[in-house]
Amino acid sequence: MRVVLLGTAAGGGFPQWNCVCALCAAARAGKLPARTQECVAVSGNSRDWWLLNASPDIRTQLVTTEALAPGPGPRETPVRGVLLTDAEADHVMGLTILRGGPGLRIHAAPPVLETLAPLRAMLDRYACWDWADSLAEGGLVLSGGLAVSAHPLGAKVPKYVAATAATAATAATAATAATAATAPPAADDRWVTAYRVEDLATGGVLVYAPCVAAWTPVLDGLLATADCALLDGTFHTPDEMGTAVRSPHGQSAMGHLPVSGPHGSLAALARHPGPRRIYTHLNNTNPLLDPDSPARAQVTGTGVEVLPDGAEFAV
């Protein structure tokens, strides 16, 4: 399977348009590599490509990636669809850029599909897309020879979703299950999913989890059978938002497990030395953005990678 890291930054990208923190200033001055918002493309046959999330930077990402160029027909594209891990703005707003592209297939978990209903209604006026449940029994087989399964990872609800709407979406999807609907719905861990993508020809397995609030046994299970894992590297330390210039996006460390510390993701990854492990979705506050930082040396010293936008590799 071919994998292209189209973008590797958290929401807002790097540098952020209205931020003058030391890291953003260095990126603006060309001293650190700039990064677009997190998004990946995968293919089992180099002809059918699937996007993992659709970042607001998707237009630039598509036009600068040769494998995703249109043709040979006048309106042909190798992009077959999008697998969404969550409903965060930086993962779904790129769908508006893809509007009008006929025949795309969009997979997402039920709370995400529910939340995106207004956006879906808008996009379906441009071209009727096929919106499907990523958690459907038996998983998915994608064109190009990829078998995909989605795995519930957490209940992080996007900021734009009102608490009542979040509860309603959870209740609506819970009501379709044959469970007693009298008790209030529990936190729905399907708001955020991980994907396991397997190349049916080679057996290569990619695990994609760019939004990890807490390390769970689900991740241990996925890492155990992976050849490569792309993981949430948003924050290096939990206090990052308090020590750097505050993000104009007001992000808090909550909702993203930090890399460092005894309970951080790097410690968890140390239990899985087998697969290639790569951090992505880096926030503009994260010292890992600087290749010369002690943080970066610590991470790469354990064999975990930080790659630039545009990196392509085989799994």
Ligand code: MLT
């Ligand atoms: C996140 O990853 O936590 C969100 O994308 C935050 C945001 O809305 O920018």
Ligand code: MN
């Ligand atoms: Mn994000």
Ligand code: ZN
């Ligand atoms: Zn900044």
